[in-house]
Amino acid sequence: MTTIDKTAHVPAPRESVSGDGPLLDVRDLHVEFHTRDGVAKAVNGVNYTVSAGETLAVLGESGSGKSVTAQTIMGILDMPPGKITQGEILFRGQDMLKMSNEERRKIRGRKIAMIFQDALSSLNPVLTVGYQLGEMFRVHQGLSRKDAKAKSIELMDQVKIPAAAARVSDYPHQFSGGMRQRIMIAMALALEPDLIIADEPTTALDVTVQAQVMDLLAELQREYNMGLILITHDLGVVADVADKIAVMYAGRIVETAPVGELYSRPAHPYTRGLLDSIPRLDQKGQELYAIKGLPPNLTRIPTGCAFSPRCPKAQDICRTDVPPLAPVTEQDGTELAGRGSACHFWKETIHG
Amino acid sequence: MPDTTALTKSTDASAAAAQTPTTTDSGPTPGKPRSLWSDAWHDLRRNPLFLVSMVLILLLAVMAIFPGLFTSASPRDANLAEHYLQRPNWGHFFAPDWLGYDVQGRSIYARLIYGARASIMVGVIVTIAVTITGLVIGMLAGYFGGWIDTILSRVTDVFFGVPFIVGAMVILTTFEERSVWVVILSLSFLGWTSIARVARGSVITIKQSDYVVAAKALGASTTRIMTRHILPNAIAPVIVVATIALGGYIAAEATLSFLGIGLAEPTVSWGIDVSAAKDQLRNVPTVLIIPSVMVSITVLSFLMFGDAVRNALDPKMR
């Protein structure tokens, strides 16, 4: 998997980085859950990389394993019932899964931060937002109460909360949904992490506010030269901000591509089906294409390609052999940078 | 009219959805319908806590209903002359003299067996009574809200404020003859408040849920909404509270009997036996220890049972 060159914003890293490798490198990650109905295989061999200043969008429906992967990276997966059975998560070349709890805690929040979908339940309702923002500085940097407050105001300014100085002592419920999500972003930014994982950051927000928050996130990411993993189910949101996209289905990455190419020339029938099933805003469509069937039960993932029972292109081989994530090339064999598809018939899908 | 061409597409999509669930469906597992109750039962059967408590409770229940199965001796046969404070004869399993005799020369083993009835009766009947009372009051307050809720909730608060044992003592002292039923009445009179509060709380949550709104939109009557939608969904937390409280009522009966204001002779009760034996601890400790252990085992069985039920009905609380 190649990373995409974003020459526009690759300033020198803020810290001395060991090697020039990617910031985060997830390798062959497997996670399963032990449930009443059996073992649910939530993540089945996920690979992806994120570099500084790069935005990777992980796209998938519920149960695709996109959030479980993120929780595993953050080290906040509930274990049990969750269990990491295989794989490595390299952060600046070091495998986080082999680190001690103490080492991981130092990375969490300081180096890798997370933004959740539901800002209201992620903030403590009985503490002021200023206190909660300041806590990061008091705990991690040992600042005094007063300095921490000043820093909090600065942060709130940075995420464009109007009248930050006046609102620093307000409680979470006094803010609107969009403003709360800004506070969550401010908290994630507080310790200037190298990587931010945003799990459906705008799903709970209205369209007009969504645009504001996504713009802010993109702007801050450029400013701080952070890596950003954007987890979402919304093909529209991704199109605006991502550099590259990984599409997940039943715990595997089925397609990777630079953002523009995914939409113009999908190389996996699932991606194509998703794109075709979305109604258009700019014209009245005649009919909606609907992917038949339902996403698989993770305790009983179909053999071969997990998408095969729903796939219009499925052949016998699809029901027996798991397709590897193969590099996607032009018809003449020229490699397409950053593109891969886990489909036996990717050639037919992209060129046919 | 919007496009009719979408028709063909969606029919095969839906047909596929209907045909493929056993292979690709994330919902139904192949097999039987599974209600939440059957899921809970499935969990319970695999819970050792539940199995142990169930065995003990069944044993106690059989003791309560058919004490004659366990001993031929009568718990009221007193033979002071021969058996005054006779020590246990550990080798004579299940014989009247197995566990010795008490200060009145009565078989401790027989009293142990016959004492189960009072405890179980008080526990079970009080629980049933408070559950019904609490459910009715809680559901009325929760569903109708407004002034009905205000009045019922204040009444609940007043009863809740009365210390349980002290309140029961006050009530019991007004009765001349204190049979099992009098104890049951006094405990039930005070015990319903926690059930009412739990029921009210869950009814308030449930009445706002979409399926209740859907039933209203269909024109369902209040009775129907209450019985078909609210009650079946509000009952689980109530059952949890009730089963856990059951052990408490048994302990309360023993406490009151020990204090001499609960059950009275000739009723056979472990609490009374503990009370009668309290001066004999130095001489013959078994006279005191045996009924005390019985109370503890019974209370513990019901608490474990309640705990297991709670885990099964509300997996999130684990």
Place this chain on the structure above:
Amino acid sequence: MAELKKEQEPVDATPNVSEAEAVDAATEAEAVAAIDAPVSQGEPILQVRNLVKHFPLTQGILFKKQIGAVKAVDGISFDLYAGETLGIVGESGCGKSTVAKLLMTLERATAGEVFYKGQDITKLSGRALKAVRRNIQMVFQDPYTSLNPRMTVGDIIGEPFAIHPEVAPKGDRRRRVQELLDVVGLNPEYINRYPHQFSGGQRQRIGIARGLALNPEIIICDEPVSALDVSVQAQVINLMEKLQDEFNLSYVFIAHDLSIVRHISDRVGVMYLGKMAEIGTDTQIYDHPTHPYTQALLSAVPVPDPSAREGRERIILTGDVPSPANPPSGCRFRTRCWKAEERCATEEPLLAIPERFVSSATPAAHESACHFAEEKDVVHAA
């Protein structure tokens, strides 16, 4: 299914009722009869006039004193024609879900009327209301909370028949439920399963089957697909379109997803803070919007097509939606509007065809509540 013709409800005035009650029963029977009369295609089946819903804000525990009101819906008028789909879009808090509850008479309107076949349903009660409910049904947003977890699918879909026994005799119900399961694309053998054994998309099909059971004329859909996965959304939308044709249903389709609303709707109304900002056919609203709010809303929709995105103008609104308890004077959108002038603060713009377009035949000539209505295409690349 298709021959599920509505039988006239038997009007049996019980002999031992007092005179006043008898009169009531007679008018009620009249109402019931009116409600069961058919409406031909293209005629308004539902007429909403100046509908208002204020939720009082009270203070004090014992002696509640009203200190204000949340103006959730504040004077809305529109028509729903037989067989059409009217989309209602808007952001959270704009009052669109309250409109759904008012149309279902689940909330009592503070003021205004909702005429269904000439009857003002906001004033009905008892048997007449029950008859109306047979004809106006609802599909809910969240398929996980809208089905009673303790009931089997058969009981859930059969409940409408239990409440309205005149629709299906008892012995026939099981067959009817299985027919309905088949109609919505579920296996009729699932009749004894419980909701939690189904996925979100399947549950929504169950909800739709329940809504269809009484063979209603109108179905109010409150965000029916927003809780579903993208690949399942299309299935449900297609199903709803199929059912509309099959049973000649009229839909009020409430949603925040503008693309889906465009796909399914014949006409679209845009709500902002309890008011209708703009209403027209889908082409008029999406391709020729004249209200600044509609334009901002449309421009903000992320489109899954980066090439189309480049050429589109984006209007990013500042600030948040004001509180409906204390809406701005004049035009409610003025606090976030880039066109706002003094006039907007003092004079409330009425929902009407803007004067400058009245005599022209352009698609811009549709109702829009803005003093400075002006056409602007924001969804197509320049």
